[in-house]
Amino acid sequence: MIPVTKPFLPSEKEFRAYVKSIWERQWLTNNGPLVNTLELKLKQYLGISHMLFVTNGTIALQLAIKALNISGEIITTPFSFVATTSTIVWQGCEPVFVDIDPGTLNIDPSKIEAAITPRTTAILATHVFGNPCDITAIQAIADKHNLKVIYDAAHCFGTFYKNRSVFEYGDISVTSFHSTKLYHTIEGGAVFTQDPELLRTMALMRNFGYSGVDTFSEEGINAKNSEFHAAMGLCNLRHVDEILKKRKYLYEQYLQRLSNLNVQFQKLENEQDYNYAYFPIIFESEALMHQSKAKLELAQIYCRRYFYPSLSSLPYVKNQPMPVCDSIASRIVCLPLYHTLSLSDLDLICRLLLRAQNFDNNVKPKHFGSLVTDKIESEINVTAVNVNGSV
Ligand SMILES: Cc1ncc(COP(=O)(O)O)c(C=O)c1O
DSSP states (O other): OOSSSOEEEOOOHHHHHHHHHHHHTTSSSSOOOOHOOOOHHHHHHTOOOOOEEEHHHHHHHHHHHHHHHHHHHEEEOSSSSSHHHHHHTTTTEEEOOOBBOTTTSSSSGGGGGOOOOOTTEEEEOGGGGOOOOHHHHHHHHHHTTTTTEEEEETTTTTTEETTGGGGGSSSSSEEEEESSSSSSSSOOOEEEOSOOHHHHHHHHHHHHTTTEEEEEESOOOOOOOHHHHHHHHHHHHHTHHHHHHHHHHHHHHHHHHHSSSSSSEOOOOOGGGGOOOOOOESSSSHHHHHHHHHHHOOOOOOOTTTHHHHHGGGGGGGOOOHHHHHHHHHHHHEEETTTTTTHHHHHHHHHHHHHHHHHHTTTTOOOOOOOOHHHHOOOOOOOOOEOOOOO
């Protein structure tokens, strides 16, 4: 069985060393030393100024909207994970969708201004699959219309934009450290801002609004994370360079082998600064997508329709037709991509896809992707233990 993703796990020995220290201190949560160390090390690793480690990416989005005091309409993308839209509604705001660019799959900045009304207060955009939005264009629109900008950067660990971590852009950026992400803390997430005042507000909000033993200076929520989650994050940070390197390599192998497949690939903003978080392919039609997906499933290979459906069709939002997004969401799948995916498995996936296209549609095969050699396989040295995981 080849799943669409597998979470990275460090060695048990590495994790146990941290667990032993937790037992010794008997400090499990509430801004413990491992949480503080993780925040410090992540800031160093990413070269960023401010961040807070929180419970998950969804609560990070909630904190961002709350801390910026946003109400009314938020312009957003219909092509993202459901949490991007559901959080807007959860916070009592109204999502106003703007269609996406068919190449980058990110919100199309040229369509944003037409969606602005007197009730618009913010733009919440997702860097889809870790590919940065046109941040410069979005910021120019936000400045012109006095709007706040939040980035859902859930897929962006290790992505850079103009030589800075993509987490440094917008009034607030948020990310997810869920187990399916290339860097994870089992469950977890973070908020990032350049503004120390906003950071302070979110730090208070993260812990019920406590500003002293018996004093509360903000409306708060429980967005804290635990020492155990921080321990996983500290272990995984040691391996993240290796994970990023391996994913880049696998991504390139896919691209090479699938160059003759009749699909569209995501247009990357800047390949040098990308984290190779996903490998999406967009078929010519929904029927062809289903046909290939079924072929892979017969061989117990599982890709995922991601993102599907278009968020503008959710039952609790005003249904707004989004022709580009609706079409892409119906035809896209993400192929298996994880640090321990072997080249022989990747080869098999590519050959099945090419065969499904060429034989089933009576197209003369152009090329079937070469078989890998053991030499190439051994060039990639991955030491991590891994387990099967959810998507
Ligand atoms: C784009 C996007 N936004 C938000 C989230 C929510 O993050 P979490 O699962 O950590 O709550 C995810 C998670 O998968 C995501 O992919």
